[in-house]
Amino acid sequence: MLYFRLTGWHAVRIVGACIVVLILFAAPTPKSPRSALDQGTYSPSSLRASSGSSYVPPWQNAEPVVENAKLFVSEKSASPQSSPPAAPKTLASDAQPPPPPPPPPPPTFSAPAITDAVADKQPVKNVVLPTTDKRSPITIFLMNIPRYHYEVVLPVLRAFSSLPSVNVTLIGGASGYTRFGVGPLLERESKPYPLQLVDERFISPKLGTPDLLFLTSCPEDIVKANKTISKWLEAGTRVQCIAHEPSKWDARSKGNSQYAEQIKYMVPWIEKGQWEIVVLAPHVQSYVQKHFPTFLGTGEKVVYKAPVIHPVFKANAVDIEVDFVEPFGAIPGKYEPWRRNYDRVFQQYAQVRPQVKLHLVGSGDNLTVPETIQNRIIYVRDLTFPEYFEHLGKSVAMIPAFGSAAYIENQASSTVATALIVGTPLLVNSTIAKAYSHIPEDAMWLQKRGQTEMDTFGDISFLPVHLWAEKKARVVEVRDKMIAANLEFFESVAQNISDSKFTSTKSTKSTKGTKPTKSAKSTKSAQASQASETVDNKVVPTAVK
Numbered sequence: 145m146l147y148f149r150l151t152g153w154h155a156v157r158i159v160g161a162c163i164v165v166l167i168l169f170a171a172p173t174p175k176s177p178r179s180a181l182d183q184g185t186y187s188p189s190s191l192r193a194s195s196g197s198s199y200v201p202p203w204q205n206a207e208p209v210v211e212n213a214k215l216f217v218s219e220k221s222a223s224p225q226s227s228p229p230a231a232p233k234t235l236a237s238d239a240q241p242p243p244p245p246p247p248p249p250p251p252t253f254s255a256p257a258i259t260d261a262v263a264d265k266q267p268v269k270n271v272v273l274p275t276t277d278k279r280s281p282i283t284i285f286l287m288n289i290p291r292y293h294y295e296v297v298l299p300v301l302r303a304f305s306s307l308p309s310v311n312v313t314l315i316g317g318a319s320g321y322t323r324f325g326v327g328p329l330l331e332r333e334s335k336p337y338p339l340q341l342v343d344e345r346f347i348s349p350k351l352g353t354p355d356l357l358f359l360t361s362c363p364e365d366i367v368k369a370n371k372t373i374s375k376w377l378e379a380g381t382r383v384q385c386i387a388h389e390p391s392k393w394d395a396r397s398k399g400n401s402q403y404a405e406q407i408k409y410m411v412p413w414i415e416k417g418q419w420e421i422v423v424l425a426p427h428v429q430s431y432v433q434k435h436f437p438t439f440l441g442t443g444e445k446v447v448y449k450a451p452v453i454h455p456v457f458k459a460n461a462v463d464i465e466v467d468f469v470e471p472f473g474a475i476p477g478k479y480e481p482w483r484r485n486y487d488r489v490f491q492q493y494a495q496v497r498p499q500v501k502l503h504l505v506g507s508g509d510n511l512t513v514p515e516t517i518q519n520r521i522i523y524v525r526d527l528t529f530p531e532y533f534e535h536l537g538k539s540v541a542m543i544p545a546f547g548s549a550a551y552i553e554n555q556a557s558s559t560v561a562t563a564l565i566v567g568t569p570l571l572v573n574s575t576i577a578k579a580y581s582h583i584p585e586d587a588m589w590l591q592k593r594g595q596t597e598m599d600t601f602g603d604i605s606f607l608p609v610h611l612w613a614e615k616k617a618r619v620v621e622v623r624d625k626m627i628a629a630n631l632e633f634f635e636s637v638a639q640n641i642s643d644s645k646f647t648s649t650k651s652t653k654s655t656k657g658t659k660p661t662k663s664a665k666s667t668k669s670a671q672a673s674q675a676s677e678t679v680d681n682k683v684v685p686t687a688v689k
């Protein structure tokens with residue numbers, strides 16, 4: 145007897161899979177042992193065993209650098225010499241307006257200060273930046289102190305590391321940067337430079353003054369680091385910070401925001417134009433623009449035009465293909481019923497009985513699953529970040545199953561970001577599609593009017609497999625555009641900072657003799673002239689729609 149029941153449907157799928165695989169990918173036909181699936185759970189090891197692809201994800205070869213909490217700044221660290229890596233690719237640096245002469249000398253990155261033990265394993269390179277780059281070098285501190293939000297740190301790190309003349313240092317807490325195998329990914333997204341990581345315990349003005357401080361967990365980072373951040377601000381550092389849950393930013397006394405203290409801390413700097421709010425999705429941008437003048441008490445003084453950063457990056461060097469043999473849809477994330485409405489999805493699933501299984505890829509205790517579909521709902525638990533992304537990348541559809549309206553009104557869903565990261569289409573209704581209007585509708589599975597999520601999922605399960613692959617390819621295309629948009633945005637931020645550094649240096653030098661020219665207006669005088677006017681909360685024109 146066959147190991148599994150070979151239904152006509154399976155036969156169609158397998159033939160389809162072979163054709164698609166042969167024609168499109170010329171990769172070995174995936175084979176899929178079913179034992180792990182039949183048991184209803186995956187452990188990370190059985191996941192690896194059941195992955196039939198010949199593709200070896202990059203992190204399996206990567207030296208884990210951030211494997212423990214030992215990376216931190218030490219005063220005396222060696223800096224072994226070695227040849228510089230290839231110049232990082234830059235977007236549009238040629239397209240910039242001609243930079244003002246004279247060019248500063250080619251900047252050189254000194255070795256990041258790390259412990260000897262780590263230095264032995266991973267010799268740190270002296271990175272010489274491309275001499276063609278005429279910008280002043282820019283120092284950026286990327287801070288994320290809580291253990292979460294590393295999926296947002298990664299794309300921002302990628303963008304900063306891709307820019308010429310930018311020296312980026314990640315400041316984080318050990319509970320975050322050692323978690324779930326994120327270390328090798330951080331290292332990968334730092335390329336072509338080695339990851340420069342400073343533990344939160346060493347936050348102090350001694351680290352130097354960054355030109356830009358980017359906070360990926362805004363109020364939480366302030367709680368831990370406000371004394372040093374104040375010093376940096378006074379020294380002229382610009383800050384960008386992500387508002388993840390702006391509904392919690394109502395700092396008025398009746399607003400009861402748990403972050404009222406941190407928000408009041410930001411306000412004077414926001415009013416000065418030195419502190420900028422950024423967001424992760426268009427609907428959040430609208431919410432911030434509408435509510436922050438009252439929430440933060442800045443009234444008409446500040447106009448919030450929070451630029452949208454896309455919290456997406458490439459999960460793998462080679463994008464993962466749908467598992468055609470054992471196809472599944474996925475609901476990612478912790479099994480928390482207040483975030484996702486599992487009951488609704490399970491009930492619909494039991495009614496529709498789609499041909500494709502559902503994987504709950506996350507962590508937590510078993511949920512209540514109706515008896516009739518228990519063998520169709522599969523728990524895939526406790527994966528590392530790379531395993532998580534790899535598994536989700538094989539799914540036919542990603543189902544947000546929102547259990548709260550917040551994800552459509554004022555909060556960017558990490559499920560949406562994850563779908564883009566792994567290149568899997570989201571299954572959404574028109575309301576969700578509208579909130580995430582930066583994702584074109586043809587890169588999603590759209591519920592038809594009157595359909596439930598699982599009605600649509602059922603329809604998808606009967607589509608010819610080449611349509612699954614085509615939709616997935618479209619998601620990948622959109623994702624790559626977003627990564628380029630991030631880069632473009634931060635490129636313009638860096639250019640702006642570089643310009644103002646240059647002009648302020650020049651105007652300082654010129655105060656004795658000649659009058660400063662108009663174009664060489666110092667940042668200080670620019671700020672002073674703005675003091676009584678409306679401030680756009682926007683460091684640079686946004687490159688992202």
Ligand SMILES: *[C@@H]1O[C@H](CO)[C@@H](O)[C@H](O)[C@H]1NC(C)=O
Binds near residue numbers: 184185518523
């Ligand atoms: C959780 O569900 C799986 C599959 O449905 C089952 O094998 C396992 O025994 C369950 N665990 C508990 C603690 O109920």
Ligand SMILES: *[C@@H]1O[C@H](CO)[C@@H](O)[C@H](O)[C@H]1NC(C)=O
Binds near residue numbers: 340
């Ligand atoms: C890059 O930034 C780190 C952290 O501030 C610093 O130790 C290092 O010296 C910087 N390198 C350059 C060339 O500025």
Ligand SMILES: *[C@@H]1O[C@H](CO)[C@@H](O)[C@H](O)[C@H]1NC(C)=O
Binds near residue numbers: 366370409
């Ligand atoms: C600043 O840090 C201290 C601890 O050092 C903390 O008690 C305080 O609440 C913080 N202030 C803000 C505005 O977060």
Ligand SMILES: *[C@@H]1O[C@H](CO)[C@@H](O)[C@H](O)[C@H]1NC(C)=O
Binds near residue numbers: 548575
């Ligand atoms: C789409 O789903 C969201 C979240 O489940 C829900 O709030 C909204 O009303 C739905 N919209 C439509 C048109 O069904």
Ligand SMILES: *[C@@H]1O[C@H](CO)[C@@H](O)[C@H](O)[C@H]1NC(C)=O
Binds near residue numbers: 641670
């Ligand atoms: C650069 O930033 C400053 C201050 O945030 C702003 O006033 C200025 O308009 C920006 N310049 C450009 C070219 O965007």
